[in-house]
Amino acid sequence: MRRSSHDRRHGLDPATRFLLLHRESNAKAQRSMSDQTLYTAFAAKVESALSQLVAEGALPAGTSFANVTLEPPRDPSHGDLATNAAMVLAKAAKTKPRDLAKKIAAKLEAEDDIASAEVAGPGFINLRLDPAAWLGELKTIDALGDEYGRSTIGSGTAVNVEYVSANPTGPMHMGHCRGAVVGDALANVLEFAGHDVVREYYINDAGGQVDTLARSAHLRYREALGENIGAMPEGLYPGDYLVPVGEALARELGDRFKDAPEAEWLPVFRAEGVARMMDLIKSDLALLGIEHDTFASEAALHAAGKPDAAEAWLREHDFVYDGVLEPPKGKAPPEDWEPVKLPLFRSTKFGDDQDRPIKKSDGSWTYFGADLAYHMQKAENADELIDIWGADHAGTVKRIKAAVAALSEGKGKPVPFDVKLIQMVQLMRDGEPVKMSKRSGNFITIADMVEEVGKDVVRFTMLTRKPEAQMEFDFAKVVEASKDNPVWYVQYAHARICSTLRKAAEEGLEPSDAALDQLGEEEIVLIRRAAQFPREIEAAAKAREPHRIAFYLYDLATDLNAFYSLGNTRTEKRFIVAHEREVSQARLFLARAIGQVLRAGLRVLGVEAVERM
Template identity: 75%
Template sequence: MSESQTLYAAFAAKIDAVLSALELEGALPPETARGNVSIEPPRDPSHGDLSTNAAMVLAKHAKTNPRALAEKIVEHLQRDPLIESADIAGPGFINLGLAPQIWIEEIGAIAKLGEDYGKSDTGAGARVNVEYVSANPTGPMHMGHCRGAVVGDALANLLEFAGHEVIREYYVNDAGGQVDTLARSAHLRYREALGEDVGATPDGLYPGDYLKPVGEAAAQEFGERYKDAPEEEWLAIFRAFAVERMMQLIKSDLALLGIRHDVFASEAALQAAGKPEAAEAWLREHDLIYDGELEAPKGKAPPDDWEPVELPLFRSTKFGDDQDRPIRKSDGKWTYFGADLAYHMQKAENADALIDIWGADHAGTVKRIKAAVAALSEGQGEPIPFDVKLVQMVQLLRDGEPAKMSKRSGNFVTISDMVDEVGKDVVRFSMLTRKPEAQMDFDFAKVIEQSKDNPVFYVQYAHARIRSILRRAEDEGIAPSAAHLDRLGEHDLALVKQAAQFPREVEAAARAREPHRIAFYLYDLAAAFHALWNMGNDDPQKRFIVAQDGELSAARLFLAAQIGQIIRNGLAILGVDAVEEL
């Protein structure tokens, strides 16, 4: 096995070589497709170290039954000195038991690759646009944005680690009615900054203290020029001014979570460039938009003032929607859906694949926006792969009770509040401890609890323990060494087997677009490390520093250092720092 090749890739290559040999022998047809052949750990560790389904998926091509093909594969594998056992299980799975030397070599591979251990070239440099957060620029970041922000940022990290080129994008919704409301709210605070008693915030405007600095900045910028001016004179000016200040605030809040974006795409700029008109023209050309009357609201009598209006409609029903959807309003302005079509067309111009991170409340629009993107990107060549990840909201608790709101925001808990209280790393890791489509609770008391039930603490504690034992060893004059790794026992190598799964977990998580898998893996690795550590409480010979046995101590310290490296690599994907001590 090559020093730079990790274990699962190496044994996948061995299986591939056996299948090539069987083709030469005539046991398999030439150029048999092997894409579904896998090699992975058995579900039951007592069955061996690795398992392959090669015989199961290729038997039909070989015109034989799986067990018969498995016997031929096993015959070849048994010639390999690094494979101690090759057994056929069930209808044709092959379980392999590996020589201890394999696991010792894997420890060396982790040490050699260091920060690169687990990295993959499966992405092959493909450009993936990941759009996440994209909150309206009307206030500070709050918990409604936090989970999607963390999932999107961790996914971007994961895809880069797996060999993709990633574009991190934020879509600034600065062309809708909400920014007019923002402008009016900022103008109110502007008048207040100039000394006017504005009283309570009028209905329909944004409350919260976060707009006071915007009003003060406007007062410094404009003086009293717009204090008593009619709205038509200042609305556009205050819209641009307030959006710019809000985006500064949003970027500052996201930075508290370690979140960055490469591109901030403006909806207003998109419309100014005529992109929605271009998208509409292409869709009309391909009979995917027509002028028709929007149906009356279903399930109830239409309002008294409702009357049918002819609008440009996208043929959503062609793609499984329950009705066709307008891309313009009756006043000629673009609907959110219409503008979104053009925005995705713009993104597709510079990427090989698109991924959007949306709140679960957008679930109803997924099918039609996917259909529209497929149609539009087909106009530029092949339809571009497009995936939408839906993220459920988070319920904020404090000792099981709903958390209080923030004065700064007026009616919600901000990301700034959260990070100030529990820290960036706790927030980020916690957001990835459940699948994003599952509901989750974030209890301020529990996420800082020092127990096995708190995954954040449990993983961080494993790394801190490793750093602690290495510092203690240094004080005692014992250095980690790979010279005597053959002294490691069965329990030590069981931890290596868990560690060796990291590269395949990265590839699987990247393929599925699911960064939470890395958090799950790190918890399991931490559990395996803590279990080995705890064995030393009952048996001094199983401790990482064994009295009067420098060789075994050096080997176990070397192993511990590599486990620490993998924890750091995994936490880096999640955007979490590895602590030195707790």
């Protein structure tokens, strides 16, 4: 679902509020449907068995079932589902796990749809389901369509995901890419899991780097007016992307700022520069399929007096005091180091190694001082906050978490706050690292990457590694058409399904659930995998790890291709079997459902499900 972007400064505007409410009601409408999935149904059966044991006195009243899980065993030969209930509850029951397991298994075996319940190993209970249960799940997938997998675990919780937040001083480059994709996919996952999600971008338009931008733009402006500016001076932004900005400003403003004193033009060029850089960044993000709901401006934050309000509150509660900053702990302290008295935030109370200044000695706010106020603002409008940061900012996590904890707990509304650190990506070409020099203005932009390999490849590849691990991005490998390339492999599986359905349609065969009982064990393997999709979504949402969906889709594609290949040697196992109308239609029904799950998963990742390759 794409929403139009709102360039608002802070707080929730009415349009956003409406969207949130609207989405919430959608989520509620979905609830009854998603609760019908196979896993939730059988989890309910397990819980009911346990409740019976409580009623019979085998388990003490009030026993918590919170740690009881029901999941597919790693080894499929153990059965369809396994529960650890007996091991988790043995202590409470004051019996051995296996003895308790026998009691639970006896209850479960009495259930419809459970063919057998066996006690195994240290006390696992392995369930074998009646095939009809899986066939029923297949129908559920078909009935729910693109909504299959949507969860309600997040309903009622509004999550603000802040990602990208690149400085508005130039186009987006590689360094921003991974965080942008991971943040966006995470927002999608959370939304699919039922959360109300706001995708936010923090514009750092108040710091010194914006003055640098303004000066650089002014020079390009003079250049556009015919002046020979020579090489860009050290300390200004040399990139060509400011050339058109200078030209546009020359057209729009004429030459009245050409020889004016800096104080006169600086504010104008700051504002113009930031606005144009944000346009550039938004168009870069659009190339990746990313659109934020909210753009929060640091300058607006200052204008609204938010940092002052935060400081006042923190001082009142003794989280901020005037103190002398310790010298930097690095090996070589700066030569011009002087002890200065500054307003410090007591981040040491929260595990930081030193208290951090919120204001500089000239009285202006530090980045941290403003950021603290910014997070306070976000916390007012959300139940949970997530920031996606580059790993190079790891050193500042403790202080900002400390600040959010102090503010939100102090104000009586603790807001869970998670900072996801995204490790660097090493670009590779022909096995060699791609060198980038930011100083010369030569760096690989996101636009370059998308143009070279495509949005889908960039997005999917960025999600094939857990974000806290460093990764390489090899231009040659990511466009390879083979099983070694997960993007291609998953899309291939989807295209194969589409191709099969097209072929069938030409022969007058449509998917049908009229004879699903003709599907055998090989097909049920596929259904089992597909049935895990809702669980994968929930797990990915809980862990805030969208990459799990990418790996899941790869597994599902593997199962699909494996089944497809069965037909090479066993023609009776093809999707389309000559003169076997009923079984063909049942298999086509299966194929369509698998395609649907692949599509839903890819949509969450923001990757297109292609129909032909």
